Amino acid sequence: MPAPASPSPAPADFPATTASELIAAHGGRVTRTRVAVIEALQSAAHPLSHDEVGVALTDAGIAHDRVTLYRALEWLVDKGIAQRIAASERAWRFEIRRGGEHRHAHFHCDRCGQVLCLEDVPSDSRPALPAGFELDRSELVLHGACADCGRRGVKMEAP
Amino acid sequence: MPAPASPSPAPADFPATTASELIAAHGGRVTRTRVAVIEALQSAAHPLSHDEVGVALTDAGIAHDRVTLYRALEWLVDKGIAQRIAASERAWRFEIRRGGEHRHAHFHCDRCGQVLCLEDVPSDSRPALPAGFELDRSELVLHGACADCGRRGVKMEAP
DNA sequence: GTTTCAAATGCTACAATGTTGCATCAAAAC
DNA sequence: GTTTTGATGCAACATTGTAGCATTTGAAAC
Numbered sequence: 353m354p355a356p357a358s359p360s361p362a363p364a365d366f367p368a369t370t371a372s373e374l375i376a377a378h379g380g381r382v383t384r385t386r387v388a389v390i391e392a393l394q395s396a397a398h399p400l401s402h403d404e405v406g407v408a409l410t411d412a413g414i415a416h417d418r419v420t421l422y423r424a425l426e427w428l429v430d431k432g433i434a435q436r437i438a439a440s441e442r443a444w445r446f447e448i449r450r451g452g453e454h455r456h457a458h459f460h461c462d463r464c465g466q467v468l469c470l471e472d473v474p475s476d477s478r479p480a481l482p483a484g485f486e487l488d489r490s491e492l493v494l495h496g497a498c499a500d501c502g503r504r505g506v507k508m509e510a511p
Numbered sequence: 512m513p514a515p516a517s518p519s520p521a522p523a524d525f526p527a528t529t530a531s532e533l534i535a536a537h538g539g540r541v542t543r544t545r546v547a548v549i550e551a552l553q554s555a556a557h558p559l560s561h562d563e564v565g566v567a568l569t570d571a572g573i574a575h576d577r578v579t580l581y582r583a584l585e586w587l588v589d590k591g592i593a594q595r596i597a598a599s600e601r602a603w604r605f606e607i608r609r610g611g612e613h614r615h616a617h618f619h620c621d622r623c624g625q626v627l628c629l630e631d632v633p634s635d636s637r638p639a640l641p642a643g644f645e646l647d648r649s650e651l652v653l654h655g656a657c658a659d660c661g662r663r664g665v666k667m668e669a670p
Numbered sequence: 671g672t673t674t675c676a677a678a679t680g681c682t683a684c685a686a687t688g689t690t691g692c693a694t695c696a697a698a699a700c
Numbered sequence: 701g702t703t704t705t706g707a708t709g710c711a712a713c714a715t716t717g718t719a720g721c722a723t724t725t726g727a728a729a730c
Contacts, residue, residue, distance in 0.1 A: 381697050381706060402687080417709045422688065424707090438652075442601035442687060442716065459640065462647065473638045477651065479629070481618065484658025488621065491652045492636065493597075499643025540677060540726050561716080576680045581717065583678090601687065601716060 378431040388414045389424045390433065390448070399437050399445035399458065399467050439467045439493050457492035463501035470494070537590040547573045548583050549592065549607070558596050558604035558617065558626050598626045598652050616651035622660035629653070 371390035372382045380386065392408035393400060400408070402421060409416045425446055428434035437445045439460040445467050457473035460466075475492040530549035531541045539545065551567035552559060559567070561580060568575045584605055587593035596604045598619040604626050616632035619625075634651040 383697075383707065385708080418687095419689080419710080420708050427707095438597055438599050440597050444687090457636075457638070459644065470638070470640075473636075477616075477632075477653075479616070479632045479653075481629075481653070481655075482658065485618065486656040487653055488655040489653075491654065492649060493652075494636075494638075494640070494646055494649045496640075496647040497645040499641065542678065542726075544679080577716095578681080578718080579679050586678095603716090 374433055378433065380427065380431070384414055385409070385416050385420055385424050386427070388412050388416075389421070389428065393428075393434060393446060393448045396447070398469060399439070399447040401443045401445050403443070405446065437467065437491065437493075440495070441465065455489065457494060459494045459496070459498070461498035461501055462495050463497050466498060468498065533592055537592065539586065539590070543573055544568070544575055544579055544583050545586070547571050547575075548580070548587065552587075552593060552605060552607045555606070557628060558598070558606040560602045560604050562602070564605065596626065596650065596652075599654070600624065614648065616653060618653045618655070618657070620657035620660055621654050622656050625657060627657065 371387040371394070374390060375382045375386050388409050389405055392405050392412070396404075396408075402425060405425065406416065406418070406421055409421070425434065425444075429436055429446070432449060434446050435449050437447065437458055439445055439458055440462070447469065455475045457470045457475040459468045459470055461468075473492070473494075475490055477490050477492070478487060481487055530546040530553070533549060534541050534545050547568050548564055551564050551571070555563075555567075561584060564584065565575065565577070565580055568580070584593065584603075588595055588605070591608060593605050594608050596606065596617055598604055598617055599621070606628065614634045616629045616634040618627045618629055620627075632651065632653075634649055636649050636651070637646055640646055
C-alpha cells in the first residue's frame with residue numbers, strides 16, 4: 353500500500369506559538385525570511401497570495417528573492433505549518449494551520465478577487481468515493497461578491 | 512443593487528443537443544473550432560484542461576491557435592454552455608453544463624493531477640454568509656489519490 | 671450566387687505565476 | 701573559530717493566460 357496522500361510528514365499541532373519555535377520544531381533553520389513569512393501569515397486577516405506575502409516582507413524591511421519566497425512557502429506547506437488554497441485564478445493563497453486543525457471553507461469574491469476564511473463553515477465532507485480512491489482532504493470554496501464589492505458594484509471578474 | 516454574479520446572461524438548459532444547435536441557440540457563429548471544442552468536452556469522461564482540449568482538436572484534425580482556443584472556451588463559459596473548475600494547479604478545467612444543471616463535486620488526484628466528476632456528490636452548499644455577501648455558487652473539490660495512483664504508488668505531486 | 675460586414679480567428683507580443691540549476695552565504699553544530 | 705549543509709540569490713526557463721490588431725469567414729442581405 354502506498355503512502356497516504358497527506359502533505360505533512362510531521363505532526364501539525366505543536367504547542368509552539370512563535371515563528372521561530374514553529375520552524376525549529378520542524379527541524380528547519382530559523383531564517384529572517386521564514387520568520388517574517390510566518391508572522392505575515394499569522395497576522396493576516398485572510399489567506400495571502402505569494403505576492404501579498406512579498407509585499408508584507410518588503411513592508412517589514414526584509415529583503416527577499418521571489419524564488420526564496422516560493423521555497424519558504426513550499427517548505428511551510430510541506431511541514432504542515434501552512435496550507436495552500438486554490439480559491440480561483442492561477443495563484444495559490446496561503447494560510448497558517450491553526451492548532452485545532454478544523455478545516456474551514458473559503459469565500460472568493462469574483463469581483464475583487466479577495467479570499468476570506470469562513471471559520472464557521474466546515475470543509476470536511478467525506479462522501480463515499482469509488483473503490484480504490486483515497487481521500488485526503490476536501491476544499492469548499494464559495495463564490496460570489498463580498499460586502500464591499502456588492503455595495504459598490506465593482507466590475508465583474510472572470511468567473 | 513448591482514447585477515448578480517451569475518456568469519450566464521442566457522438560459523443554460525436548452526433542448527438543443529448538438530454542438531451546432533447549442534452555439535446557434537446562444538447567438539454565436541458556428542465555427543469548426545467551437546463545434547470541435549464542444550464535442551471534445553461532451554465526449555470527455557472528465558473535465559478537460561485547455562491543453563487537453565487542444566490535443567483533442569489536433570487529434571480531430573482541426574487546426575487551431577492557442578489564443579482562439581482560450582477565447583472559444585471563454586465564450587462557452589460566458590454563455591453558460593460550459594463551466595470552469597479550479598480544481599488545483601494553475602490551469603482551469605472545463606466541462607459541459609448538462610441540462611439539469613445539478614452542480615457536483617470533483618475529485619482531484621494529487622498524484623497524477625487528473626480531475627474526476629463526482630456526479631453523486633452535490634456541490635450546492637449555501638451556508639449563511641456575513642451581511643452584505645452575495646453567494647453565486649459553491650465548489651467542492653476533494654483531494655487524494657485516485658484508484659490508479661493508489662494502486663501503483665505514483666510519486667506525490669505538490670498538494 | 672454575390673456582396674457585405676461584424677464576429678471569429680491567427681498572429682505577435684506581453685504579463686503573471688511558478689520552477690530549475692548552480693554558485694554563494696550563513697545557521698547551528700562542533 | 702571552523703565546519704557543514706540547509707537556505708538563499710541570481711539567471712534562465714516553463715506554463716498559463718491576455719491584449720492589440722490585421723485578416724478571414726459565417727451567415728444575413730441582396
